[in-house]
Amino acid sequence: MKPLVILRPEPGAGRTAARAEALGLSPLRVPLFEAEPLPWQAPPAGQFDALLVTSAQTARLANLRAYRALPAYAVGEATADALRQAGFPRVTAGDGDGSAIAARIVGDGHDRVLHLAGESVAPIEGRPLRIMRIPVYRMRPTGAAALEESLPDVAVLLVHSPRAGARLATLVPEAARMGKHIVAISPAALAACGGGWASAVSAERPADDRMLALAARLCEGLSPYGGHATDAR
Structure with missing residues (x-):
């Protein structure tokens, strides 16, 4: 089971973490903004x-x-x-x-x-x-040191805004992206993350539950749309 990394600010990060735990996921909160x-x-x-x-x-x-x-x-x-x-x-x-x-x-x-x-x-x-x-x-902006110290080599990352996507792209070099999967709240947030990730997908509508449904499959090693996860680079 891949860990889930929540990048949104508090108090939203706490709400997302609670929903993720209810789905049996293991969330790690690393807010990139305060x-x-x-x-x-x-x-x-x-x-x-x-x-x-x-x-x-x-x-x-x-x-x-x-x-x-x-x-x-x-x-x-x-x-x-x-x-x-x-x-x-x-x-x-x-x-x-x-x-x-x-x-x-x-x-x-x-x-x-x-x-x-x-x-x-x-x-x-x-x-x-x-x-x-x-x-x-x-x-x-915050969380740069926490992200560097605690971001797993393999993980699913939730990106709740284009701003967070752009900051994530700045903080994580392309050489360190290969084992990390992106689930974004919108196409704009997804685009802001840049390329080089193990896979990258946006929710069909901008809602926490839709993001978590996609993330749960990726955490289990499955494609968000069925079957096995594929490399989206």
Whole structure:
């Protein structure tokens, strides 16, 4: 059984590890980033029709109390749960990316949207919405020493973002990639990892359960799509 290496930041890494253990896997948490809050000035809630949140880190690190009366839209169920825990009574969760949830906001008849997000965020196709984006946290690189010390020669690596993929590609030289399998949350995250890995695959939709289903097969020495694992280099 190959070990599973989780590279996402906390607290998400802990949630993924718990799901992996429930599947009988042996997860190792090596976060490549740590979230930290940024100073920001909260605009009046009355300027907006809706709140858009694309990461659970926003609900964890920023004071959102002033916006609880707004309908809230979240990318992913984990982000939606974080908003509910922060006291938001009306939360709509999307299972796609930011552009998909933006289309849902348009369909619900909203116009002026406050997007509270990280310092770096994937582009969102939001027309005809008027979106004000304010960064409320940033991801600080970490984990380089831990990765160098603890990364097994043979392992399955979970990559939850293009940012993590790019950092992984920087930290792991091509000569050290041959025994390592990549499971990425999206094609963009997969592309950011570069080449030379034992195998590389992205989930058919950006969800933890889909990533873990693929990873479980690879940990058992099987192809994620049936049969034996193949070299994807």
